[in-house]
Amino acid sequence: MAIIRQGSLFDLQELYNLEPTHRFEAVFSAIDIEPIFAVVTKKSRFGRPVELNYAAMIYSLVARLTERIPFIKDLVKRLKNDMIFRLDCGFLVSDTVPSEAAYSRMVTIISESNVLEEVKEMILHQAISEGFITDDTIAIDATHFEAKNQAPPKEEKPKIEPKKRGRKSKEEREQWLIEKTEREASLPLFEKKIEEQLDVPLEQLRAEIPQNPEWGVKKNSEGKNVFWYGYKAHLAVGTKSQYILQSLISSGNLNDGKAAIPLLKGIQERVPLSTIRYNTLDAGYDYEAIYTQIHRMGLQSVIAYNKRNEPEPEGFDKHFAPTCFREHSYRYxxxxxxYETLKYTRPKECKDCPLADEGLCQKIYKVKITTDLRKYTAPARGSKAWKTIFKQRTAVERVNAYLKLYFQLNNVRYRTGKRAKVHFDLVTLVYNASKLAADRINAMLNQQLAA
Structure with a gap:
């Protein structure tokens, strides 16, 4: 008798319903802490003797996120008062409980390296090798989270002197153009246009992204501006597996679109996944350079179109499908x-149209997507297939909610961008480790059911 394939039996919420000891075992087993341990341990036999259990300290930082312990001082208090929790984190009965200062020093050491990114990559590769990540679609989006340090007052924009009326002379215009070019060339990379990122190496992009807390703004459901002071988390998520494939932290004032190319290049260079075909993003990422980067990767873009006061195209509908003589839209x-070509067929309304027999309406219409990567996507805009893929974008919003609800993304307790990045990297690392732990338990349950 054929075995019926079982659906998902175990997810993150059920992982959190386990007893703490079993939950810690499952999550800890998904994390190889050796690279982190090598960074934080004392390198010299000289100086103050080492009395701390650094491996247990690393595990306790992971446990702090899964147990939603808000402050390091609360973590220290829990370690002192809860012997079972202390043993679950890997401390021996004879070990000294680390102080807040000891944890602070360890976080500072970690902030000077990219070791958490390396461990995240190891977890991701492990999940791919075990067959838990087989996504064909990636969703990209950003979410904001506030810094806990006191926000400075918003700077008032300087008053701009009114422009002189009349046209500039030829000499004045040439001088103005020279000054404008020099001014734009001297800007930091992430203050230039997105097109400037296309030929910049990934390492440079990640190194130059601004990470200090800044004032950010977004529109709420009522269309009003809401301001916050802090950071943005930029995520690229597999829509089926819901693993975080790439992540970035930036200042709160960075445009969402300016983090897309670093995420895409990270997927291209660091994620060995051959099943990827589509990238889906909202209208905030509708920039020519992002389409170009996705096209260079050999993938397809499913991005909501941002009209930007552009005129209505003649001979095409709102989804850029060609229209017939009587303005009926061709069908994708x-x-x-x-050949990177979209094929459209004659509209249903033209079946009995006399103009078709007179040669005024062609039967087949083809267009290359390279004609305009923004307008012509595969599958075509407005088609059922396009809408189905675009709906999968909600996966990244779901992951954003998980990070805030279960993993304390919005509970940054550090005042500098470097240390805040440690918090962000640890949050995304623990999330992926928890996903891997849940998938392993789920696979084991499926095997037991099949047996």
């Missing part, structure tokens, strides 16, 4: 990947 039929 298929995409030819070899």
């Amino acid at each position: 039929d298929s995409f030819d990947p070899k």
